[in-house]
Amino acid sequence: MPADAEALKRLVGEAAAELVENDMVVGLGTGSTANCLIDSLGERVRNGLRFIGIPTSKRSEERARALGITIEGFDRHDRIDLCIDGADEIARGSLHLVKGLGGALLREKIVAAASDRMVVVADESKLVDHLGTHAPVPVEISSFGWESTVRQLAQLGARPTPRRDRDGVLFVTDGGNMIVDCAFAPIEDPPTLEASIRAIVGVFECGLFISRAECALVAGPDGVVRIDRG
Numbered sequence: 001m002p003a004d005a006e007a008l009k010r011l012v013g014e015a016a017a018e019l020v021e022n023d024m025v026v027g028l029g030t031g032s033t034a035n036c037l038i039d040s041l042g043e044r045v046r047n048g049l050r051f052i053g054i055p056t057s058k059r060s061e062e063r064a065r066a067l068g069i070t071i072e073g074f075d076r077h078d079r080i081d082l083c084i085d086g087a088d089e090i091a092r093g094s095l096h097l098v099k100g101l102g103g104a105l106l107r108e109k110i111v112a113a114a115s116d117r118m119v120v121v122a123d124e125s126k127l128v129d130h131l132g133t134h135a136p137v138p139v140e141i142s143s144f145g146w147e148s149t150v151r152q153l154a155q156l157g158a159r160p161t162p163r164r165d166r167d168g169v170l171f172v173t174d175g176g177n178m179i180v181d182c183a184f185a186p187i188e189d190p191p192t193l194e195a196s197i198r199a200i201v202g203v204f205e206c207g208l209f210i211s212r213a214e215c216a217l218v219a220g221p222d223g224v225v226r227i228d229r230g
């Protein structure tokens with residue numbers, strides 16, 4: 001079995017692509033693991049699969065279109081049958097997630113919320129006992145008044161860092177907003193923290209995904225394991 005990270009992502013992308021059936025509306029995630037899913041779906045489309053993709057970022061949309069996947073939007077669809085996306089951390093048992101290190105968390109959460117089922121795909125390095133162990137919680141905020149919003153995030157106990165590119169320029173999301181990466185000590189109560197972050201005026205969404213994933217497909221040296229929400 002492949003053990004390097006890229007091979008594991010390809011393996012889990014292939015496994016997740018098998019969940020898509022003809023005529024489904026499918027939310028397409030963002031990130032390197034989601035890219036492997038999209039590539040595998042492109043292969044299946046070349047072999048005759050027909051489905052509609054609703055992407056969670058401009059990057060995923062461009063990749064999917066280039067592979068011949070049909071892309072539509074919420075103007076045409078009320079609900080999404082299945083959304084498949086990556087994660088930065090997956091809590092064992094609850095399957096609560098941290099997402100958004102790729103900068104697409106607001107669109108990812110809109111797509112997840114509109115989906116009948118969400119399946120998360122990852123390699124086993126993303127499994128943790130407590131969210132916040134390795135990854136900060138990304139928070140998408142308004143660029144107007146961002147300094148005030150950041151101070152309020154700090155009052156929740158976070159060490160907030162506005163995300164910047166390599167040149168030090170503030171990162172801008174597909175929706176034109178900012179991201180603040182909020183490091184917390186391991187998070188004891190993710191649902192309460194999600195509610196507290198979302199209550200701050202100026203916050204659009206946070207990267208805590210609570211009870212959204214129905215199951216996780218996790219790739220390790222022994223292959224892909226399905227973990228259902230406990």
Ligand SMILES: O=C(CO)[C@H](O)[C@H](O)COP(=O)(O)O
Nearest residue numbers: 031032033086100102103104
């Ligand atoms: O939430 C995300 C993007 O906003 C990604 O799903 C997450 O960052 C995982 O990415 P990768 O598969 O590259 O590790």
